[in-house]
Amino acid sequence: MLIYVEKKAENYELTKEILNKFSDAQILWIDHYKNIFDKKIGNQKLTPAIIIAKDEHPNLLSVPNNYWYPGKSFFFRTSLNCVFDCEYCYLKGNFKTQYPVIFVNYEDIQNEITNKIHEIRNEWYQWQITLYASNYSDIQWLDSLSWFNNSFIPFVEQFDNVLMESRTKSANIDSILTVNNWIPFKNTEISFSLNPEKIISTFEKWTAPLQARIKAINTLVDKWYKVGLRFLPLLPIDNYEKIYEEFLNKLRWEIDIKKIHSIFIASLIYNQWDFKTMQKKNPNSQLWNFVKLHDNWLVKIPDEIFQKFSDLFKKTFPEKEIYYDFV
Numbered sequence: 001m002l003i004y005v006e007k008k009a010e011n012y013e014l015t016k017e018i019l020n021k022f023s024d025a026q027i028l029w030i031d032h033y034k035n036i037f038d039k040k041i042g043n044q045k046l047t048p049a050i051i052i053a054k055d056e057h058p059n060l061l062s063v064p065n066n067y068w069y070p071g072k073s074f075f076f077r078t079s080l081n082c083v084f085d086c087e088y089c090y091l092k093g094n095f096k097t098q099y100p101v102i103f104v105n106y107e108d109i110q111n112e113i114t115n116k117i118h119e120i121r122n123e124w125y126q127w128q129i130t131l132y133a134s135n136y137s138d139i140q141w142l143d144s145l146s147w148f149n150n151s152f153i154p155f156v157e158q159f160d161n162v163l164m165e166s167r168t169k170s171a172n173i174d175s176i177l178t179v180n181n182w183i184p185f186k187n188t189e190i191s192f193s194l195n196p197e198k199i200i201s202t203f204e205k206w207t208a209p210l211q212a213r214i215k216a217i218n219t220l221v222d223k224w225y226k227v228g229l230r231f232l233p234l235l236p237i238d239n240y241e242k243i244y245e246e247f248l249n250k251l252r253w254e255i256d257i258k259k260i261h262s263i264f265i266a267s268l269i270y271n272q273w274d275f276k277t278m279q280k281k282n283p284n285s286q287l288w289n290f291v292k293l294h295d296n297w298l299v300k301i302p303d304e305i306f307q308k309f310s311d312l313f314k315k316t317f318p319e320k321e322i323y324y325d326f327v
């Protein structure tokens with residue numbers, strides 16, 4: 001194991017904890033994480049490594065219109081990259097390395113969030129503010145190293161009408177349960193990305209099996225944690241109508257849906273530039289057969305197929321509002 005450590009990240013508590021955890025690792029001190037992260041170096045499959053860095057410009061990005069929850073919403077990042085290998089993942093298209101980056105200056109990131117929330121509330125905006133934590137990595141998978149839950153879940157509890165969403169394809173919930181001594185928190189929704197097992201095994205390599213995710217969901221909902229279900233990307237594989245119908249019926253049977261906080265569905269979707277990058281990286285992927293270019297320059301599954309998916313979700317979960325992304 002190799003650990004690249006930015007010199008300016010050296011004195012952070014989290015850096016020390018990670019280095020202690022991997023006391024046998026080879027440590028390389030670097031000036032800036034981008035010197036590694038933005039370069040294609042060595043055979044990264046053979047040499048596992050992580051990068052510890054300081055985010056010098058923590059920033060909240062406004063989400064595009066029609067993205068999940070209505071109202072003011074932002075992406076923020078505490079880490080980059082993901083060990084899972086979903087064939088459609090735009091991170092694989094945009095990032096040059098596979099190494100996870102952990103930003104250790106949580107206090108700076110939290111100050112940025114606090115300032116943004118105060119700024120918005122000072123404009124008399126009273127509705128929900130949503131913070132999306134997991135668009136740059138699967139932070140639940142990484143939590144045993146990053147201690148994200150331990151720091152950020154209690155942090156967001158101080159705010160009124162703020163919801164932080166952490167989305168995952170792992171089934172790793174130990175630190176969620178222990179962060180508040182098995183007492184559910186009100187401002188964080190743990191949402192699980194789900195797809196039929198056939199799609200998981202074909203396109204979502206190394207993610208947790210469907211059954212393990214269902215078990216994690218049930219453990220959390222039984223204790224009244226806020227749990228969301230995310231169905232993305234919906235993929236029209238051969239025989240998809242039957243496969244998804246059976247899959248949703250299985251979920252209906254095995255999960256107490258009325259205890260689920262929210263359900264979101266989304267197409268496989270790219271802007272045309274990301275799509276070209278993804279195609280270049282993996283020209284033979286079957287995924288490109290499922291999508292087409294739309295008038296708004298988005299590449300996604302055909303509208304009539306998305307409509308079929310939407311009807312199926314509404315029919316299976318009539319008691320829940322189904323949220324969409326970029327319909």
Ligand code: SF4
Nearest residue numbers: 082084085086089169
């Ligand atoms: S789990 Fe999410 S972040 Fe990780 S590879 Fe899959 S889509 Fe990308």
